[in-house]
């Protein structure tokens with residue numbers, strides 16, 4: 533099988549100064565890409581900043597013969613990050629939205645600042661960088677986007693109301709951008725990684741943090757953003773050497789014309805039956821609703 537190369541491709545990896553992002557940046561560079569290593573260099577709670585994290589990764593890439601440039605802007609300022617790509621490398625092909633922080637606290641004790649900072653870095657950040665790259669993607673009819681989601685978003689996570697809300701929002705963003713981007717050959721997917729890092733070291737035992745190497749996630753990001761990959765609008769997971777996909781499934785449900793709350797109670801087992809559940813796209817969902825309406829007509 534031939535190597536998946538990224539020669540002449542320019543990649544922005546946000547939050548690439550450590551953890552998962554660092555491994556992506558290094559791998560892209562190994563495969564010939566020119567990489568913008570973005571990192572604000574703050575702590576895991578989103579306070580403080582420094583240039584050293586991004587600089588270190590750029591040095592590592594250059595020492596191995598690769599091409600990279602550092603950018604220290606917060607992901608809220610996507611235009612500046614994309615400008616770094618354009619100024620240094622003349623184009624932008626791939627955006628890996630990876631930067632992240634945590635402000636874990638139970639919902640009752642959550643402050644507005646905890647909510648706002650999480651939304652700013654994860655959701656506004658991914659929006660901002662992707663939005664700034666979008667006109668280039670459209671013009672060149674090529675673009676690949678990764679939105680980093682989380683199991684906390686898909687399933688909920690105690691103490692992470694802010695983080696889980698932002699991470700699920702990124703699934704919606706990835707899906708809508710896949711619809712809007714498809715005719716321009718812009719593909720967008722959501723990634724659900726699990727890895728040991730400074731974000732997870734507070735919630736995982738030390739041996740698991742060491743064992744769950746970020747490098748296990750890297751091949752999925754690389755493949756999803758390669759020109760040969762046609763996946764878009766999907767959710768993919770990686771961790772511990774396991775790779776898979778997660779989809780939203782909808783049960784068959786039941787049409788109950790002119791239903792009352794009591795009718796729903798009486799039919800609840802059919803309404804929540806998932807035996808014949810399947811994945812739908814938005815058009816199919818509307819088709820189902822239109823056909824439900826026609827059943828109303830027949831029964832009235």
Ligand code: NAD
Nearest residue numbers: 547550551552572573606607630631632682726727729731
């Ligand atoms: P990490 O803390 O090692 O990496 C995140 C990086 O983002 C840091 O280097 C940090 O300096 C940078 N960053 C933070 N705020 C920034 C900002 N405003 N602008 C630019 N850079 C900023 O953590 P990680 O585990 O490698 O996480 C990477 C991504 O994966 C995050 O989005 C995280 O939510 C997500 N994620 C991780 C896991 C996991 O198991 N590690 C699970 C689910 C999701």
